[in-house]
Amino acid sequence: MTKSKWYGFLVMTLASLLVLSGVAMAQTTLTIWAVDGLELDDPHAYYVQSMVRNFTADNPDITLDWVAFGTEGAALNNRVRVALAANQGPDIFQSWGGTFMGEFARMGKLLDLTDDLADVATSEAAKSAMSYDGKVYGIAPFFAIAGLYVNEEVFEKLELEVPTTMAELEAVCEVLVANDIQPFAVGARDEWPILATYMYLVNRYGGNIFEDAVAREVRFDADPFVQAGLKIQEWSGRGFFGPTPMSEGYGDAQLLMQTGQAALQLSGSWLCGLYADANQTDQTIGFYSVPILEGGVGSATDLMGMTDVGFVATSTAASKKDAVVRFLTYAMSVEAAEKEAGRVASIPGVDPPNRLTGMASDVFTQAETIQFWWDQNLPPALTNPINLTIQSFLMQDTDVKAELGRYEILVEDELGRVQ
Amino acid sequence: MRRNLAHGPEQFAAPKAQRRLGVSAVVVHVVLVILALIVVSPLLIPFFFTFKTPLEFAYNPWGLPEQLRWTNFETAWKMVRIGEGLLNSAKVCLGTVLFTVPPAAMAGYVFAFYRSRITNILFYVVMAGFFVPVHMVLIPLYQFTTSIGINNSFPGVFLPLSAFGIPFWTIIYRSFYTGLPKELVEAGRIDGAGHFTVFMRIIFPMAKPATVLAVLLSFMGGWSDFIIGLIMLSSQSKFTMQLRISQFIGNLGANYFPQYAAGVIISSLPTILLYLMFYKYIIQGTTLAGAIKG
C-alpha cells in the first residue's frame, strides 16, 4: 500500500477502536466461575440457569461471562486457588464459605461486602457461613443441612417407625439387616461422606465440643470423640453400613437409595432434588432429624450444615462493585430461588419445590445451633486429615483412640496445645 | 551380535506361511484373542449406559437397554458444543505435536550420534523433565505463563504439554536412532553430506516408525489432557473437549451417568478413529529402499 493509504487505514482503525471501546465502556462484564453450566439439562442447574437468564434480561448493561467447571476432581476449587495465587481470576466465584473462603479473605483476595449486603434478607446461619472475622464476603442462597433420609416405603413394609433415639435406630438397623436391606448407604470410599455421621455422633455424646477442641480447651481424643468413633466402628462391624463400606463410593450410595437397596442415609439436603425426582428414583424418601442419644448431651435441634450454593466476589472486581452487588442481591431474591429443584433456601419467602425439600426445610427452621462441616471449618492443613481419620473408623482393626491421638498432634502443630 | 548385515528391501515381505501351525501357534492365537477381548471390553462399558434413562440405569446398569434412546447423545452433543470443542482440542493437539516432535527428534539425534560429556549431561538434563509429576509444577507454571501473558490461550496449554512430552520422546527417539546402523551415517559423511543433510536425508526418514508414533501419541496426549487445560484456560469458548465433558459430572447430588457416558463416547471417538487409521504406519517398520553398498 502507499504511504497515504497506510495512514488512512491506521486512522480508521484507531477511530473504530475508540468507538468500540466507547460502546464497551457502558457495558460491565462480570466473569463468574461456577460449578454448573448454562447448557446442562439437569434439574440441579435450573437455579443458576434461570437466574442468569433473568438477571441478564433485567440488567442489559451487565454481561455475565459464565464459566462452569463441574466438580470433577474439585476442579473449581483448584482452579480458583491457582488463579488467585497469581492475582488473576474471576470477579465472582461459587464458594461454600468456611475456612477456605476465609483463607482467601485473609490473603486479601476477596471483596468485603459487609455494608453492601446488609439489607439482603437471609438466615443467620447462611450469613455466618459466608463471613470471616466479622466481615461478610458473599451470599448463600441455599443452605444445606445434614439429616436422616429414610425410605418410607421400606419402613412401611417392614412396619418400622422412624427412629428418634439411637437405641431405636440400632433396633431398626437390625431388622433391616435381617431382611437383607443395607441399613445405611454411606459411600465412604470418597472420604468425606461419613463425616456428617461422625459429627452428629460426637454432638450427641458431647454437645458442640468440636468448637471447644478448636479453641484448644479440649483434646481431639477426648471421650466424646472416641466414643463416637467406637460407635461407628461397632456399627460397621454389625453390618449397618453394608458389607463393604470402604469400597462403596458416594455414587454407589446414591444408587442404593434410589433403588431401595438401602433404607437410610445420613447426608445433606442437597440430595433432596435427586431423591424427589421421579426420573431418578421410584422410591418414596423422607427427611428427618438425626436421632438423639438418651442420656447424651446433644439435642435434636443441634444441626450440622453449611452453604449449599454460595457466591463470593474477588478483590479484582473492586472497580465493578456496583454490578457485583446487583448480581449477588438478585441471586438472593425469591424470584431467582423459585426455580430451584431441590435445595433448601435460606431466603425467606421461598416455597419448597417438593415434599422432601419441605421436610428438610422444616428440620432447618427448628435448628437452634448449627455447626459447619468440619472439613470446611478448620485450617486447611487439618481438613483432609480429619476425613481420613474418621474414614478409618469403619475398619475393624483401627485403634480409634490412637488415630485420634495422631490427629491431635497435627492440630497441636497448627493451633497449639490444649491449655 | 554382529549387525552389519546387508538389509534387502524384501526384509519385510511376509515370510511364507509359518509351517509351525502346531499347538504353540494355536495356544498363542487363543491367548492373543483373549487379551484383545480384555482390552476392548471395558471400552464398551459406556455403551451400556448411554441408552438408558437414569432410573433404568439405577436398577439395571449392566443389562441391555430397553430401547436405543438417543436423547443422552443429543444432550451431550449440545452441551459439549462439539464444533467448538473439537476445534479447540484440535488446536491444542496440533500445537503439541509441532512443539514436541521436531524438538525431540532433533535433540534425540544429537544425543544418539554426537556423544560427549557435555551432550550426555544435557541428555540427563532433558530426561530429568520426565521425572516431574504434573502437580508439582502447576502453580509456578501458571504464574510463569501469566507473567509472559499466554495464560487463557492455546499456547499456554500446548507449550507446557510439549514441555512434558519432549523428555519422553527424546528418550524414545534416542533409543530408536541408536538402533539404526551407524554405517549409514558414516557412509553419508564420507560421501560429503553435511550434518544437516545426514539427518534429513538419511537418519530421520529411517526413524519413520518413531515419528509416526510420536506424532500420533502426542496428538492423542493433547486430546486427553485435562489438568493443564483446566489450569490454563478460563474462557468457556476456549475449553477443550475433556473440560467440557467434565462439566457433566456435576454436583454432589447428581447422578447423571448415562449423559456422562454419552459425553465420554463423543469425546473419545475422534482419537480412537485416528488411531485405527494410522497405527499401520507405526507397526510397518522401516522400508529401507536403497540398501547400503558394502
Add this chain to the structure above:
Amino acid sequence: MAVPQTIARKKKRDWYGLGFITLFLLPALVILGAFMFYPIKETFRLSFMRSSGFGEEIYVGWLNYQRIFASPEFRQGFINVFTWAFWSVVIQIPLAFFIAFTCVNFRTRLIGRLRGVYYLSNVLPSAITAMLGVFIFSPTSGVIKTFAKSVGWQWLERIDFLGDPNIAFWSLFSLATWAYIGFGIIYLMANIEQIPSQIREAALIDGATQLQYAWRIVIPYVSYALRVQAILATVGSIKLFDLPYMVTLGGPRNATVTLGITLYREAFLNWQYGRGAAIGVIIFLICLAITVLQFAFVNNADTTSEVF
C-alpha cells in the same frame, strides 16, 4: 558415568558441527527451560518454605523434609510406589514383550488384524479409565459383582476389590496394566520388526523353536529397548497419581497411597504448598537416582560410535 572413548579426538574444532548441535538442541532446551526447569527451580526453592502458594513464604529450612520422612503416610507411599515399580517391570514388560513378539512372528490374518487393538486402552484420558475401573470393581453395581451374582460364584462376590487393603493394590495395578501396556507393546513391536528377516530365517533353518528364537536372539537384540521400557515403567510408577487417586483416593486407610497422592494432598488439599514441593523434589530425586543407576550400571556397548 563412563565417558565413551572410542574415536581419537580431532585436534581441530569442528565449529560447523558445534553450531549444528547447538541449533538442534535449542528448541527442546528453550521449551523445557521455560516451562519445565523454571517451575522446577521454583519448586526446589519453595520446598524450604512454609507457603500456602499465595505468595506468603516463611523460611523453614529442612522442616518440611523432616516432617515428610517422619510421616507414616509418606513411608507407605514410598513402599507402594516401589512395589508398583517392581511389579511393573516383572509383569508388564514380559507381557508386553510376549504380545509384541507373537504379533510380529506369527503372521496370520487374524493376528494381523489384532495387532492394532492392544493400544486402544491407552487412548483414553486417565479420568475415564478411572471411571471404567470404578464400574468394573464397584461393590454394589460393578461388572464383577453383577457377574458373580448372576452365576452364583460366592467366592467372587465376597472379594472387596477396592475396600480390602490387600486387594485394592492389585485391582489398581491390573487397571493400570490394562490402560498403559499398549504403549510398551507398540514400542517393542516397532523394535522387533527391525530385526532382519535373514536372522529369523537362519534361526529357523538351524531348528530353533519360537521360544529359543525369542530368548536367544530377539531379547538380546532389543535389550536396549527393554531397558528403556524398564526406565519408563519405573519412573512412571514413582510419579503415579491419577489412577490410585481417582479410584480409591489413596485406598482404604492409605493402602494404595502413592508419593504423587501425598504431594497432591499436601499442596492442594492441605494448602501446605511448601511440603508438597518437598515431596515433588523427593520424587524427582528418586527418579533421577534410579535412572542414573540404570544407565551407569549397564554400559551400552553398541552406542560408542561417534560421528563427531
